[in-house]
Amino acid sequence: xxxxxxxxxxxxxxxxxxxxxxxxxxxxxxxxxxxxxxxxxxxxxxxxxxxxxxxxxxxxxxxxxxxxxxxxxxxxxxxxxxxxxxxxxxxxxxxxxxxxxxxxxxxxxxxxxxxxxx
Amino acid sequence: xxxxxxxxxxxxxxxxxxxxxxxxxxxxxxxxxxxxxxxxxxxxxxxxxxxxxxxxxxxxxxxxxxxxxxxxxxxxxxxxxxxxxxxxxxxxxxxxxxxxxxxxxxxxxxxxxxxxxxxxxxxxxxxxxxxxxxxxxxxxxxxxxxxxxxxxxxxxxxxxxxxxxxxxxxxxxxxxxxxxxxxxxxxxxxxxxxxxxxxxxxxxxxxxxxxxxxxxxxxxxxxxxxxxxxxxxxxxxxxxxxxxxxxxxxxxxxxxxxxxxxxxxxxxxxxxxxxxxxxxxxxxxxxxxxxxxxxxxxxxxxxxxxxxxxxxxxxxxxxxxxxxxxxxxxxxxxxxxxxx
Numbered sequence: 001x002x003x004x005x006x007x008x009x010x011x012x013x014x015x016x017x018x019x020x021x022x023x024x025x026x027x028x029x030x031x032x033x034x035x036x037x038x039x040x041x042x043x044x045x046x047x048x049x050x051x052x053x054x055x056x057x058x059x060x061x062x063x064x065x066x067x068x069x070x071x072x073x074x075x076x077x078x079x080x081x082x083x084x085x086x087x088x089x090x091x092x093x094x095x096x097x098x099x100x101x102x103x104x105x106x107x108x109x110x111x112x113x114x115x116x117x118x
Numbered sequence: 119x120x121x122x123x124x125x126x127x128x129x130x131x132x133x134x135x136x137x138x139x140x141x142x143x144x145x146x147x148x149x150x151x152x153x154x155x156x157x158x159x160x161x162x163x164x165x166x167x168x169x170x171x172x173x174x175x176x177x178x179x180x181x182x183x184x185x186x187x188x189x190x191x192x193x194x195x196x197x198x199x200x201x202x203x204x205x206x207x208x209x210x211x212x213x214x215x216x217x218x219x220x221x222x223x224x225x226x227x228x229x230x231x232x233x234x235x236x237x238x239x240x241x242x243x244x245x246x247x248x249x250x251x252x253x254x255x256x257x258x259x260x261x262x263x264x265x266x267x268x269x270x271x272x273x274x275x276x277x278x279x280x281x282x283x284x285x286x287x288x289x290x291x292x293x294x295x296x297x298x299x300x301x302x303x304x305x306x307x308x309x310x311x312x313x314x315x316x317x318x319x320x321x322x323x324x325x326x327x328x329x330x331x332x333x334x335x336x337x338x339x340x341x342x343x344x345x346x347x348x349x350x351x352x353x354x355x356x357x358x359x360x361x362x363x364x365x366x367x368x369x370x371x372x373x374x375x376x377x378x379x380x381x382x383x384x385x386x387x388x389x390x391x392x393x394x395x396x397x398x399x400x401x402x403x404x405x406x407x408x409x410x411x412x413x414x415x416x417x418x419x420x421x422x423x424x425x426x427x428x429x430x431x432x433x434x435x436x437x438x439x440x441x442x443x444x445x446x447x448x449x450x451x452x453x454x455x456x457x458x
Contacts, residue, residue, distance in 0.1 A: 019208060063205065113120045113127070113364055114172055116186030118224070118233075118291070 003045040005072040010043035012062050032057040049073030120362045122188060125165050129216070129362045131296040138296045140216045140247060143201045144168065144190065144366070148386045149267050150197070150340035152423040153439045156262065157342045158399035159199075159254060163386050166190040166198065169378065171367060177377045178367075179332060185289075187365035191374030191382035192268040192334050199254040199266065202247030210306040214297065217244045217349070217356045220253055221291040222266065222336035223278025228257045228346060230281060230415030235293060235363065239353040242410055244295075246349050249407065256338050256419070257346045259412035267339035268368060269422060275433065276335025280419045288333030293363035301355035332377075334368040338419045343401065345409035393440040403449045 017023035029039040032054055041047040049055060055073055059066035070077050084091045098106055121128045131138040145162040168188045171178055182189065192198065200220065204213045217237055219226065224233035229243045237244055245253060255263035256277060269275035271288040279285050297305075371382045387395075426433040 016208070063208075110119070110121060111170075113122055113170065113188060114186040115120075115363060116184050116365070118185055118287075118365055 001045045003049070005049045005069070005074075006043045006045040008072055009058060009062065009069070012064065013043075016062065028058075028061055031061050049075070052077060120364055122168055122170065125168055127168070127188075127292070127364060129294040131360055131362070134296045134299050134357060134360060135214060135302060137205060137207050138214045138216075138299075138302075139204055140214070140218070140294055140296075141203045142218075142247075142292060142294075143203075144290075145199050145201055146383060146386055147197050147199055148389050148392055149195060149434075149437075150265055150342055151389050151437050151439045152340040152421045152434055153437065155341065155439060157340060157389075157440075158401050158442055158445045159252070159342060159344060160197070160389070160399060161392075161397065162199070162201075164383065166192065167380075167383065168366070174377050182367050185365040185367065187367065189367040189369060189377075191371050192368045193371055193382070193385050194268055194270070194334075195388070196386045197265050197267045197339060198336075199252055201252050202245075202250060204248045207306075209308050210302070211309060212306040213248050214302060215249065215351065215355075216247045216297065217295040218247045218250075219244045219291075219293045223271075223276055223282075223285075223287040223289065224291060225277045225281055227253065227255070227266075227277075227416075228410065228413065230256070230277075230413040230419075232282075233291060235361070237295060237353075237356055237358060239349060241413075242349055244349075245346055246351065247294075249350065250347050251402070252344070253346070254342060254344050256416045257410065257412050258338070258341075258417040258419075260409050261343060261345045262412060263342055263344045263346070264338035264416070264419070264421065265340050265342055266336050267422065268334040268370075269337040269433065270370065271331045271333040271335035273335075273433075274429070275337040275422050275425055277338060277416070277419060278335055280338075280425075281415065285331065285335065288331065288335045289368055290336060290366040291363065292366070293361050295356050295358060295361045297351070297355050298357040301351070305351070305355070332369050332373040334370055336368065337422055338416070339422060341421075345402075345404055345407070346412075347404060347407040348410055350407065388438070389440045390438045393442065396444060398444045398446040399442050401445050401447050403447050 013023050013028055025040055026036045029036040034054060052075060055069050056066045059069045067077055119130045127142040129140045144166045146164055146166055147160045147162060150157040150160055168190050171182050171187060171189050175183060206213050221227060221233045226243050229241055255265040258264050272285045278287055374382050422433050423437060
């Protein structure tokens with residue numbers, strides 16, 4: 001069964017391989033510490049996405065945002081879970097209220113480093 | 119836009135280019151001996167724990183509130199180096215370039231001149247990142263820097279005090295200018311316009327060890343080999359209408375505990391302890407980049423050891439010379455870490 005996660009990482013890896021020969025299935029699998037056959041099955045959707053640790057390693061190797069890859073895999077990173085766990089009511093309410101806002105409106109909520117008078 | 123993400127400063131300029139993003143991190147390292155010898159680059163022992171000053175408004179000095187920005191703790195026995203990094207853009211076969219000015223106590227670390235928010239190329243008062251991956255100290259001569267080390271502000275050792283005679287500012291100042299979008303697209307045209315990339319989608323209560331100020335100043339320490347490269351682009355390529363800047367305050371470990379209630383990282387090893395473990399030092403190979411000359415003003419500063427001798431004190435109790443055996447040559451995108 002084809003998965004969004006598998007299709008995406010395969011297409012990204014093959015795109016990188018056009019420029020850099022080290023992005024073969026075998027070499028990427030070696031760098032993230034899995035068997036090539038296992039990575040191949042993930043790419044083809046024959047295996048579910050791997051653990052958070054392996055997804056993060058894959059994200060780093062493919063120059064991707066680990067949170068984006070985790071979301072594609074239907075997971076939430078441990079650090080985000082911890083943030084929500086500390087204030088569950090507040091964050092669940094916040095996320096629900098933000099869900100339909102456009103990106104630019106959500107970005108306004110990002111905390112910037114305040115600049116003052118020097 | 120400037121954010122603090124996972125302990126790193128992230129400068130983004132979405133109004134210029136969606137990938138105009140530079141990450142700046144402050145690395146903890148050992149103090150190289152201040153003995154007149156020239157040393158290779160020391161390792162990283164991780165990054166300094168940066169925090170928003172606004173989160174501790176009840177316990178920080180009023181001056182820090184006015185400056186805004188961030189703060190971090192620094193032991194007198196440690197030093198810092200600054201790393202610049204950004205994402206490689208496959209479609210442009212490049213990373214997005216930035217012009218970065220760094221100052222300590224509002225003294226420019228490349229030229230030794232007083233801080234201002236303009237860019238100058240005569241002499242060049244900025245570095246080009248991420249082509250220049252690191253800055254470890256004051257650019258005193260061509261291919262030579264004096265390490266950024268911490269000394270209490272008010273003790274007379276910092277670059278600010280040596281060059282202005284005053285101890286008013288302290289800390290570290292950074293301002294980042296992106297390359298103009300038009301210049302970037304001209305120099306690094308998009309190769310596959312139809313490609314897709316889904317990735318796109320206390321002070322009052324804290325004990326203070328210095329006379330009157332909680333700040334650590336940054337002072338010139340030992341000498342090391344490091345080239346600051348000439349700007350390889352046209353000066354007109356920089357977008358001088360767009361910039362982000364940050365004031366980063368530095369304080370000692372005792373004051374840090376008082377302000378934040380948290381422990382700073384552990385004390386780093388001395389150069390001798392590090393060397394005895396047989397761990398590597400580093401030398402950066404910048405390919406064909408040309409180094410800037412270095413600043414006569416900065417070169418006129420006295421090292422802490424020299425100045426301490428004149429003051430009749432011993433500001434560096436552990437300053438033994440070391441014989442460096444293992445120097446690892448590294449080039450772009452390689453990591454310099456010491457697993458101590």
